[in-house]
Amino acid sequence: MYLYRVHNVRNWGGANENSPNKKQYAVGVELNYKPVPFIGSIGEIHEITEEVMCWRKANAIHKWFVDNVQDGEDDCRSAYVSLDKIQELRTLCLSVLLDRERAPELLPCMEGFFFGGTEYDEYYFEDLENTAKVIEKIVNDAIKAKQQKHSMYLEYRSSW
Numbered sequence: 001m002y003l004y005r006v007h008n009v010r011n012w013g014g015a016n017e018n019s020p021n022k023k024q025y026a027v028g029v030e031l032n033y034k035p036v037p038f039i040g041s042i043g044e045i046h047e048i049t050e051e052v053m054c055w056r057k058a059n060a061i062h063k064w065f066v067d068n069v070q071d072g073e074d075d076c077r078s079a080y081v082s083l084d085k086i087q088e089l090r091t092l093c094l095s096v097l098l099d100r101e102r103a104p105e106l107l108p109c110m111e112g113f114f115f116g117g118t119e120y121d122e123y124y125f126e127d128l129e130n131t132a133k134v135i136e137k138i139v140n141d142a143i144k145a146k147q148q149k150h151s152m153y154l155e156y157r158s159s160w
Contacts, residue, residue, distance in 0.1 A: 008151035057116025081154040090135035
Protein backbone atom coordinates (compact mmCIF):
# COMPACT_ATOMS: atom_id res chain seq x y z
CA MET A 1 0.00 0.00 0.00
CA TYR A 2 1.57 3.24 -1.16
CA LEU A 3 0.88 6.95 -1.14
CA TYR A 4 2.72 8.86 -3.84
CA ARG A 5 3.24 12.55 -4.41
CA VAL A 6 3.47 13.35 -8.11
CA HIS A 7 5.29 16.56 -9.01
CA ASN A 8 4.57 18.22 -12.34
CA VAL A 9 7.98 19.37 -13.52
CA ARG A 10 7.33 20.06 -17.17
CA ASN A 11 9.53 22.97 -18.14
CA TRP A 12 7.10 25.12 -20.10
CA GLY A 13 9.59 27.94 -20.58
CA GLY A 14 11.80 26.28 -23.14
CA ALA A 15 14.98 26.73 -21.16
CA ASN A 16 17.61 24.04 -21.17
CA GLU A 17 20.64 23.37 -19.03
CA ASN A 18 22.80 25.82 -21.05
CA SER A 19 20.19 28.53 -21.40
CA PRO A 20 21.11 31.91 -19.88
CA ASN A 21 17.56 32.21 -18.50
CA LYS A 22 17.28 28.67 -17.09
CA LYS A 23 16.63 29.96 -13.57
CA GLN A 24 13.60 31.86 -14.83
CA TYR A 25 12.02 28.61 -16.02
CA ALA A 26 13.48 26.12 -13.58
CA VAL A 27 11.08 24.12 -11.46
CA GLY A 28 11.98 23.69 -7.80
CA VAL A 29 11.31 20.21 -6.49
CA GLU A 30 12.22 18.55 -3.24
CA LEU A 31 12.50 14.79 -2.99
CA ASN A 32 12.94 13.33 0.45
CA TYR A 33 13.08 16.95 1.61
CA LYS A 34 16.22 17.76 -0.42
CA PRO A 35 16.26 20.06 -3.47
CA VAL A 36 16.52 18.40 -6.87
CA PRO A 37 18.78 20.24 -9.36
CA PHE A 38 17.51 21.62 -12.67
CA ILE A 39 15.26 19.03 -14.33
CA GLY A 40 15.80 19.56 -18.05
CA SER A 41 14.24 20.97 -21.16
CA ILE A 42 10.83 20.49 -22.76
CA GLY A 43 10.00 16.94 -23.68
CA GLU A 44 12.33 15.23 -21.26
CA ILE A 45 10.73 14.84 -17.84
CA HIS A 46 7.13 15.75 -17.15
CA GLU A 47 6.54 14.29 -13.70
CA ILE A 48 8.49 13.00 -10.76
CA THR A 49 6.75 10.48 -8.53
CA GLU A 50 7.84 10.33 -4.93
CA GLU A 51 6.77 7.64 -2.46
CA VAL A 52 5.71 9.49 0.69
CA MET A 53 4.20 6.61 2.66
CA CYS A 54 4.20 2.84 2.55
CA TRP A 55 1.97 0.68 4.71
CA ARG A 56 2.08 -3.05 5.25
CA LYS A 57 -1.11 -4.84 6.29
CA ALA A 58 -2.78 -1.64 7.49
CA ASN A 59 -6.16 -2.94 6.35
CA ALA A 60 -8.21 -0.18 8.01
CA ILE A 61 -6.25 2.45 6.09
CA HIS A 62 -6.66 0.48 2.87
CA LYS A 63 -10.40 0.15 3.47
CA TRP A 64 -10.64 3.90 3.94
CA PHE A 65 -8.89 4.55 0.61
CA VAL A 66 -11.07 2.00 -1.20
CA ASP A 67 -14.26 3.49 0.25
CA ASN A 68 -13.29 7.16 -0.08
CA VAL A 69 -11.10 7.55 -3.17
CA GLN A 70 -11.55 4.37 -5.22
CA ASP A 71 -15.36 4.36 -5.40
CA GLY A 72 -15.47 1.06 -3.50
CA GLU A 73 -13.38 -0.75 -6.15
CA ASP A 74 -10.42 -2.62 -4.67
CA ASP A 75 -8.63 -3.22 -7.96
CA CYS A 76 -5.02 -2.18 -7.23
CA ARG A 77 -5.20 0.78 -9.60
CA SER A 78 -3.77 4.20 -8.85
CA ALA A 79 -6.33 6.63 -7.47
CA TYR A 80 -6.12 10.41 -7.17
CA VAL A 81 -6.31 11.64 -3.56
CA SER A 82 -7.31 15.25 -2.98
CA LEU A 83 -5.73 17.27 -0.22
CA ASP A 84 -9.15 17.51 1.45
CA LYS A 85 -9.47 13.72 1.46
CA ILE A 86 -6.01 13.13 2.90
CA GLN A 87 -6.76 15.69 5.62
CA GLU A 88 -10.00 13.81 6.32
CA LEU A 89 -8.00 10.62 6.84
CA ARG A 90 -5.67 12.41 9.25
CA THR A 91 -8.62 13.76 11.22
CA LEU A 92 -10.07 10.24 11.50
CA CYS A 93 -6.73 8.81 12.64
CA LEU A 94 -6.41 11.49 15.32
CA SER A 95 -10.03 11.00 16.42
CA VAL A 96 -9.49 7.27 16.88
CA LEU A 97 -6.24 7.86 18.74
CA LEU A 98 -8.08 10.18 21.13
CA ASP A 99 -10.96 7.73 21.66
CA ARG A 100 -9.81 4.21 20.84
CA GLU A 101 -13.25 2.76 21.54
CA ARG A 102 -14.49 4.43 18.34
CA ALA A 103 -11.99 2.60 16.11
CA PRO A 104 -14.52 0.07 14.74
CA GLU A 105 -16.89 2.92 13.92
CA LEU A 106 -14.48 5.48 12.44
CA LEU A 107 -11.72 3.38 10.83
CA PRO A 108 -12.88 -0.23 10.79
CA CYS A 109 -10.60 -3.10 9.90
CA MET A 110 -11.35 -5.34 6.95
CA GLU A 111 -10.60 -8.96 6.31
CA GLY A 112 -8.94 -10.24 3.21
CA PHE A 113 -6.06 -12.05 1.66
CA PHE A 114 -2.74 -10.49 2.73
CA PHE A 115 -4.54 -8.02 4.99
CA GLY A 116 -3.08 -9.09 8.33
CA GLY A 117 -4.94 -9.03 11.62
CA THR A 118 -8.26 -7.40 12.27
CA GLU A 119 -7.56 -6.67 15.92
CA TYR A 120 -7.62 -3.14 17.28
CA ASP A 121 -4.23 -3.65 18.87
CA GLU A 122 -0.93 -1.80 19.20
CA TYR A 123 -0.12 -2.40 15.50
CA TYR A 124 -3.42 -0.87 14.40
CA PHE A 125 -2.86 2.23 16.54
CA GLU A 126 0.80 2.49 15.49
CA ASP A 127 -0.33 2.57 11.84
CA LEU A 128 -2.73 5.41 12.67
CA GLU A 129 -0.03 7.38 14.52
CA ASN A 130 2.44 7.03 11.65
CA THR A 131 -0.23 7.90 9.09
CA ALA A 132 -1.25 11.06 10.95
CA LYS A 133 2.38 12.21 11.24
CA VAL A 134 3.16 11.68 7.57
CA ILE A 135 -0.07 13.35 6.44
CA GLU A 136 0.72 16.39 8.57
CA LYS A 137 4.04 16.72 6.70
CA ILE A 138 2.31 16.16 3.34
CA VAL A 139 -0.22 18.91 4.05
CA ASN A 140 2.48 21.35 5.15
CA ASP A 141 4.48 20.56 2.01
CA ALA A 142 1.38 21.05 -0.15
CA ILE A 143 0.77 24.48 1.36
CA LYS A 144 4.39 25.42 0.68
CA ALA A 145 4.17 24.08 -2.89
CA LYS A 146 1.01 26.05 -3.57
CA GLN A 147 2.68 29.23 -2.34
CA GLN A 148 5.55 28.53 -4.74
CA LYS A 149 3.10 27.77 -7.58
CA HIS A 150 4.42 24.23 -7.79
CA SER A 151 1.98 21.71 -9.22
CA MET A 152 1.67 18.36 -7.45
CA TYR A 153 -0.96 15.81 -6.51
CA LEU A 154 -1.33 12.61 -4.47
CA GLU A 155 -2.05 9.07 -5.61
CA TYR A 156 -2.85 5.93 -3.62
CA ARG A 157 -2.05 2.47 -4.98
CA SER A 158 -2.12 -0.98 -3.51
CA SER A 159 -0.60 -4.13 -4.90
CA TRP A 160 -1.47 -7.66 -3.84
